[in-house]
Structures are given as structure tokens and as C-alpha cells.
Amino acid sequence: MENLHKSVMINEIISFLPLTKSINVIDATFGGGGYSKTILEKFNVNQLLAIDRDPISKIFAKEIETNFLNFTLINDKFSKIDEIVNNTGFKNKKFDIILFDIGISSNQIDNAQRGFSFNKSGPLDMQMGSSDKNAYDIINKYEEKNLADIIYQYGEERYSRVIAKEIVKNRKIKFINNTIELSNIVKNCLPKKNQLKSKIHPATKTFQAIRIYVNDELSELKKSLEKTLKILNKDGLILVVSFQSLEDRIVKDFFNHNSGKRWRSSRHYPELPDKLATQLKIITKKPILPSASEILNNPRSRSAKLRVAQKI
Numbered sequence: 001m002e003n004l005h006k007s008v009m010i011n012e013i014i015s016f017l018p019l020t021k022s023i024n025v026i027d028a029t030f031g032g033g034g035y036s037k038t039i040l041e042k043f044n045v046n047q048l049l050a051i052d053r054d055p056i057s058k059i060f061a062k063e064i065e066t067n068f069l070n071f072t073l074i075n076d077k078f079s080k081i082d083e084i085v086n087n088t089g090f091k092n093k094k095f096d097i098i099l100f101d102i103g104i105s106s107n108q109i110d111n112a113q114r115g116f117s118f119n120k121s122g123p124l125d126m127q128m129g130s131s132d133k134n135a136y137d138i139i140n141k142y143e144e145k146n147l148a149d150i151i152y153q154y155g156e157e158r159y160s161r162v163i164a165k166e167i168v169k170n171r172k173i174k175f176i177n178n179t180i181e182l183s184n185i186v187k188n189c190l191p192k193k194n195q196l197k198s199k200i201h202p203a204t205k206t207f208q209a210i211r212i213y214v215n216d217e218l219s220e221l222k223k224s225l226e227k228t229l230k231i232l233n234k235d236g237l238i239l240v241v242s243f244q245s246l247e248d249r250i251v252k253d254f255f256n257h258n259s260g261k262r263w264r265s266s267r268h269y270p271e272l273p274d275k276l277a278t279q280l281k282i283i284t285k286k287p288i289l290p291s292a293s294e295i296l297n298n299p300r301s302r303s304a305k306l307r308v309a310q311k312i
């Protein structure tokens with residue numbers, strides 16, 4: 001299987017890594033392995049532990065496993081990062097670099113059978129790895145209000161109620177089986193003038209919402225970020241690339257809270273205890289964005305934001 005994923009902001013990522021020091025690294029979102037491979041090739045890596053919930057990541061890990069004995073891939077969710085570290089020979093080890101490149105890879109979105117794409121005809125699935133939910137059940141079985149709330153909360157789609165209503169109307173006639181059927185239903189709900197003005201496909205936000213909900217993505221990220229604090233070395237770095245505002249807010253809040261700030265930007269983030277120990281120093285006051293040439297060469301990188309913090 002060919003790796004279709006182009007790693008995003010890899011040069012910016014590696015510019016933060018120490019060149020000579022021996023480092024332990026976690027690549028929490030291995031994907032096609034672009035970050036792991038570059039880091040193993042260019043840096044003095046003691047151990048690199050890679051994680052990905054999608055079983056296809058094992059295919060892309062094969063070549064790296066053959067060439068680097070200090071590389072291990074675990075096929076699991078990154079919310080279990082602490083358990084993974086303890087159960088895989090890394091017990092009591094601390095890490096110098098923990099990387100997250102959130103979202104889905106091109107290997108997932110470009111495979112029509114996975115059901116992530118509103119442009120490609122495929123089954124309504126959208127599971128990144130095994131999940132207890134799938135898109136078909138949500139679209140065909142959830143109550144209209146529940147559906148509308150999901151589309152609004154995770155897609156920030158202002159036409160969520162109209163879309164949910166239309167989905168329910170359509171599924172009464174015939175179950176909605178396919179990504180293109182769903183995409184067309186959503187498209188018909190959005191005013192034509194909005195569609196002409198918008199740079200994104202009309203079904204983008206609805207597909208994003210269903211995918212985030214199916215894979216419990218926001219809670220995965222929150223749980224995992226909290227756990228990194230226990231396994232980071234002093235001066236160790238946490239680097240997160242996110243692709244949409246809900247995720248970026250979680251990262252921003254997590255960094256702010258743990259660096260002594262009280263500000264809470266997202267209602268999805270839990271209320272804070274009064275005092276939180278200061279454990280992080282924010283390295284990127286503003287997120288780093290991809291260069292114009294990277295966006296030109298890889299349009300999927302256009303919404304990426306990189307934030308970095310250091311354990312103190």
C-alpha cells in the first residue's frame with residue numbers, strides 16, 4: 001500500500017528538536033510515519049514510541065521497523081498513552097518530545113471505503129480504528145435533535161437544525177447508505193448564495209462533526225494531553241498540530257491552564273480547579289502556520305496550526 005499522506009509542517013516541527021542530545025520520542029499520531037521516519041533519520045534518538053489507532057498504520061511502520069531497532073508502533077488510542085508507555089517496556093521512562101498531528105491522514109480520507117470523504121462514494125463508516133459508533137447508525141438512527149446538536153457542537157454548522165430535519169425526512173423514505181447521498185442532502189440545505197461565497201464544500205462541517213463524534217476525538221485529545229504531563233521529562237517538549245478550531249482551542253487552553261493562566265476559551269473544556277500547578281512554559285505565543293509554498297504544494301495543510309510547550 002502506497003503512503004499517500006504528505007506530512008504537514010515537518011520542517012517547523014524538527015526545528016524545535018535538539019540536534020545532538022539523545023532523545024526519547026513519542027509520535028502519538030503515526031499515520032503514514034512521515035514524522036517518525038524523519039526524526040529517526042535526522043536526530044540522536046534513543047527510543048521512538050509511535051501510536052496510531054488505525055490498523056493501517058502497521059503497514060506503513062514495516063519499513064521503519066526493519067531499519068530502526070529503536071522504533072516501536074502500538075496500534076491503540078493515544079488517550080491510553082500512559083498505559084501504552086507502561087505496558088511496552090517503557091515503564092518509568094520519561095520522554096523529551098511528544099508529538100501530536102491530530103485528525104485524519106490522506107491514507108484514510110482518500111480511501112472511499114472508509115467513508116470520510118464527501119467527494120467519494122463510500123459506505124457511511126468514518127471509524128479511524130475500531131470505535132463503538134459509526135456514521136451509518138448516527139445518520140439513520142439518532143433522533144433529530146440529537147443529530148442537530150452533534151452537527152452544531154462538533155461542526156459549528158449554523159444550519160445544523162435544517163440539515164438534521166432534512167436527514168430525518170430523507171431516511172423515512174429510504175435509509176441513507178452512502179457518503180454522496182449524505183453530501184447531497186446537506187448541500188441542498190445550505191442557501192445557494194452561501195455556497196457561492198464559501199471556500200469550503202457545503203458538507204465539510206457536517207462530515208467533520210460526524211467524524212469527530214464517531215471517534216470521540218475531542219475527548220481523546222483532552223485525556224491524552226493531560227497524561228503527557230506525567231511522562232514528559234523536565235525541559236521536554238509537547239508539539240501539537242491541529243486542523244480545526246475546536247481542537248486548537250483545547251490545545252491552547254491546556255497550555256494556558258498549565259502555564260498558570262486561568263483563561264478558558266472553550267465550553268467543551270472542563271471548569272478548572274482554583275489553583276493548577278504551573279507545569280508548562282508556552283514556547284509558541286501564537287500558533288505557527290504552514291508557509292505559502294507548503295500550502296501550494298499540499299493544500300490540505302492550509303488550516304494547520306502548530307503549538308509548542310515545554311515542561312518546566
Ligand SMILES: C[S@@+](CC[C@H](N)C(=O)[O-])C[C@H]1O[C@@H](n2cnc3c(N)ncnc32)[C@H](O)[C@@H]1O
Nearest residue numbers: 007029031032033034035052053077078101220
Ligand atoms: C494527520 S495523521 C498523522 C500523519 C503523520 N504525522 C505523518 O506524517 O504521516 C493523524 C493520524 O492520527 C491517528 N489518530 C487520530 N486520533 C487518534 C487517537 N485518538 N489515537 C491514536 N491515533 C489517532 C489517525 O488514525 C491518523 O493516522
